[in-house]
Amino acid sequence: MTATTDQPTRHRPTDAATDDATLLGKEASRAVRRRSMRLLGDLLRPHTKALAWAALLVVASTLGQVAGPWLVAVAIDRAVPALADGSGTPLALTGAGYLAAAVLGGVAAGAYVRAAARIAQAVLLDLRRRVFRQTQRLSLEFHESYTSGRIISRQTSDLEALRELLDGGLTGVVSSLLLMVFTFAGLALLDWRSGVVLAVAFVPAWLLTRWFQRMSQRYYREQRTASARLIVKFVETMTGMRAVQAFRRQPTTEAEYGRLGEDYRDANLQIFGVNGRFQPGLILIGNLTVVAALAVGGWRVLDGALEVGVLAAVLLYCKRFFQPVQQLGMFYNAFQSATAALEKVSGLLAEEPTVVEPARPLPLPGGRARGELRLDHVRFQYGDGPVVLPDLDLTIPAGQTVAVVGTTGAGKSTVAKLVTRFYDASAGAVRLDGVDVRDLASADLRRAVVMVTQEAYLFSGSVRENIALGRPDATQAEIEAAARAVGAHEFVLEMPDGYDTDVNKRGGRVSAGQRQLLSFARAFLADPAVLVLDEATSSLDMPGERLVQRGLQTLLADRTAIIIAHRLSTVAIADRVLVMEHGRVVEDGTPEELVAGEGRYARLHAAWRDSLV
Numbered sequence: 001m002t003a004t005t006d007q008p009t010r011h012r013p014t015d016a017a018t019d020d021a022t023l024l025g026k027e028a029s030r031a032v033r034r035r036s037m038r039l040l041g042d043l044l045r046p047h048t049k050a051l052a053w054a055a056l057l058v059v060a061s062t063l064g065q066v067a068g069p070w071l072v073a074v075a076i077d078r079a080v081p082a083l084a085d086g087s088g089t090p091l092a093l094t095g096a097g098y099l100a101a102a103v104l105g106g107v108a109a110g111a112y113v114r115a116a117a118r119i120a121q122a123v124l125l126d127l128r129r130r131v132f133r134q135t136q137r138l139s140l141e142f143h144e145s146y147t148s149g150r151i152i153s154r155q156t157s158d159l160e161a162l163r164e165l166l167d168g169g170l171t172g173v174v175s176s177l178l179l180m181v182f183t184f185a186g187l188a189l190l191d192w193r194s195g196v197v198l199a200v201a202f203v204p205a206w207l208l209t210r211w212f213q214r215m216s217q218r219y220y221r222e223q224r225t226a227s228a229r230l231i232v233k234f235v236e237t238m239t240g241m242r243a244v245q246a247f248r249r250q251p252t253t254e255a256e257y258g259r260l261g262e263d264y265r266d267a268n269l270q271i272f273g274v275n276g277r278f279q280p281g282l283i284l285i286g287n288l289t290v291v292a293a294l295a296v297g298g299w300r301v302l303d304g305a306l307e308v309g310v311l312a313a314v315l316l317y318c319k320r321f322f323q324p325v326q327q328l329g330m331f332y333n334a335f336q337s338a339t340a341a342l343e344k345v346s347g348l349l350a351e352e353p354t355v356v357e358p359a360r361p362l363p364l365p366g367g368r369a370r371g372e373l374r375l376d377h378v379r380f381q382y383g384d385g386p387v388v389l390p391d392l393d394l395t396i397p398a399g400q401t402v403a404v405v406g407t408t409g410a411g412k413s414t415v416a417k418l419v420t421r422f423y424d425a426s427a428g429a430v431r432l433d434g435v436d437v438r439d440l441a442s443a444d445l446r447r448a449v450v451m452v453t454q455e456a457y458l459f460s461g462s463v464r465e466n467i468a469l470g471r472p473d474a475t476q477a478e479i480e481a482a483a484r485a486v487g488a489h490e491f492v493l494e495m496p497d498g499y500d501t502d503v504n505k506r507g508g509r510v511s512a513g514q515r516q517l518l519s520f521a522r523a524f525l526a527d528p529a530v531l532v533l534d535e536a537t538s539s540l541d542m543p544g545e546r547l548v549q550r551g552l553q554t555l556l557a558d559r560t561a562i563i564i565a566h567r568l569s570t571v572a573i574a575d576r577v578l579v580m581e582h583g584r585v586v587e588d589g590t591p592e593e594l595v596a597g598e599g600r601y602a603r604l605h606a607a608w609r610d611s612l613v
C-alpha cells in the first residue's frame with residue numbers, strides 16, 4: 001500500500017496533481033495563479049492596517065531618497081549663484097533640506113523594514129499552521145497518494161522559500177518599484193525631454209525583464225520540483241532504511257539520489273544562466289541611458305536650454321533608475337521561488353477531504369453504539385482504479401468476533417478502512433446499528449469504532465501518554481487498569497521510569513510484542529463498541545505470542561471485532577471466519593465448521609498447522 005510519487009492522482013485536476021508539473025497549460029497556469037492570489041489575499045486580510053502603515057512608511061522613505069538629486073539641481077543652479085551674489089542662506093537651506101530628506105528617508109526606511117517584518121512573520125506563522133492543520137484534516141486517501149516527502153517539502157523548503165521572500169525580498173521589491181516610479185516622476189517633472197530618453201530606454205529594459213520573468217518562472221518551477229523530488233527520495237530512503245539495508249539497495253538508492261541531485265543542480269544552473277544574461281543586460285542598458293542623457297543634455301546645456309544643475313540631477317536620476325531594476329532582478333529570483341512555493345502550498349490547502357463530515361449528523365439509536373455492523377451491498381474502488389470489492393453484503397451482530405483471512409490483495413484491509421470510514425463506499429452503505437456511517441458525526445464514529453493498526457504506532461512521550469491516547473481524560477488508575485487487563489502492566493513497571501518512561505529514550509525502547517500490548521491497552525481504555533484490528537504480520541517469539549494472544553482476548557471480550565488475522569491462534573478464538581478472495585467472501589462460518597470442511601480455509605489451516613510443527 002505504499003504510495004509512490006508517480007502514482008496517478010485521481011479526480012483532482014486543479015490542485016495537488018499539478019504541483020509536479022513544470023509546464024502548465026495557459027488555463028491551468030492562470031487557475032493556479034488565481035488560487036495562489038486568493039490564498040495570499042486571505043493571509044494578508046487580517047493585516048490591512050499594518051500594511052497601510054508600512055505603505056505610508058515606504059512612500060516617505062522613497063520620497064526622502066528621490067528628493068536628493070532634485071536638491072542637488074537647486075543647489076547648483078540657484079544656491080551656488082546666490083552665494084556668488086553674497087547670500088549664503090539658499091545654500092544653507094538646501095543643505096539642511098538635503099540632510100532632513102536623508103534623515104527622514106533613513107528613519108522611515110528602518111521603520112518600514114520592521115513593520116514589514118512583523119507582517120511577514122505573522123503571515124508565515126499563519127501559513128505554517130494552516131499547512132499542518134490541513135494535512136491532518138485530509139482523508140487517508142490523500143495521504144496514501146501524496147507521499148510524506150512531498151508534504152514535508154511543502155512544510156519545509158516551500159515555506160522556507162516564502163520566508164526568504166517575506167523576510168527581505170518583498171520589502172526590497174516594493175521599495176525598489178516605488179523608487180523607480182518616483183525617480184521617473186522626479187525626472188519627468190524636472191526635465192520632460194530627459195524623461196522621454198528614460199522612457200525610451202525603459203522599453204528594452206522591460207522586454208529584457210519580461211524574458212527573464214518567463215524563463216526564470218519555468219526554471220524555478222523545475223527547481224522546486226527537483227528539490228521536492230530530492231526530499232521525497234531522501235525521506236523514502238530514510239524511512240525505509242531497514243529494507244534498503246536488508247536488500248542491499250544502497251548502491252541503487254545512491255545512484256538514484258545522485259541523479260536527482262544532478263537534476264537539482266542543473267535546474268539551479270539554468271537559473272544562474274538566465275540571471276547571468278539578465279543582470280549584465282540591464283547594466284548595459286542603464287549605462288547607455290546615462291550616455292544618451294548626457295549627450296542630449298550636454299548639447300542643450302551648450303545651447304543654454306538646460307541648466308547644469310538640472311543635467312547633474314538628470315544623470316543622477318538616470319543612474320539611480322536602473323539600480324533598483326537590477327535589485328528587482330535579484331529579488332525576482334526570491335519572488336519566483338516563493339511564487340512557485342505558494343502555488344504548491346495553495347494546492348495542498350485547496351485539497352478537500354474525500355471523507356466529509358455530515359452536515360446534519362444522526363445520533364446512534366439509544367445514544368450509544370451497540371456494535372452491530374452491516375455492509376449493505378458495498379461496492380468499492382480506489383479512485384477510478386479497478387473494483388476492489390464488487391458487492392459485499394455482510395451482517396456482523398453486536399459482540400461477534402470475526403476473523404478475516406484471505407490471499408494478499410483480497411481486500412481485507414479495504415474492508416477495515418471502510419468500517420472505520422477512512423474511505424467511503426463507492427456504492428452501497430456501511431451501517432453501524434442501522435445508521436449509515438456517513439451520517440454519523442466523526443466524534444461519535446471514532447468513539448464507537450477504533451482501529452488498532454499493524455504498526456502499533458507509539459508517539460514520542462511517556463508510556464502513560466501513549467496509553468492515554470485512547471481516552472485523554474483517563475486517570476492514572478484507569479490507565480493502569482487498562483494496561484493490567486491486556487497484560488502490559490508488568491513490563492511497564494520494569495521499565496526505568498515505569499509509566500513515565502519516554503518511549504523514544506534508551507531503556508524506553510519496547511519490543512514488537514510489547515508495542516502491540518501498549519496499543520491494546522490504548523484501545524481497551526478507549527472502550528469502543530467495535531474494534532477493527534489489523535494483526536501484525538511479524539511473528540513473535542512464543543512467550544510474546546502467548547502474551548499478545550491473552551491481551552487480545554481480554555480486549556475483545558464482548559465487543560464486535562473485525563480482525564485481519566495472520567495467526568492461527570487468533571482465528572481459533574474468533575466466533576466466525578470470513579475467507580476473502582478477489583473482494584468476495586468465499587467462505588463464512590465458525591472456525592470449527594470451516595476446519596471440518598473441504599474448502600480453502602481447511603487447506604489453509606492444514607498448511608498453517610504443518611508450518612508450526
Ligand SMILES: Nc1ncnc2c1ncn2[C@@H]1O[C@H](COP(=O)(O)OP(=O)(O)OP(=O)(O)O)[C@@H](O)[C@H]1O
Nearest residue numbers: 001144382385388407408409410411412413414415
Ligand atoms: N490506497 C490504495 N490505492 C489504490 N489501490 C489500493 C490502495 N490500497 C489497496 N489497493 C488495492 O486494493 C486491493 C485490495 O487491497 P487490500 O489492502 O484491501 O488487500 P488485503 O487483502 O488487505 O491484502 P494484504 O493481506 O496483503 O494486506 C489490492 O489490489 C490493492 O492493490
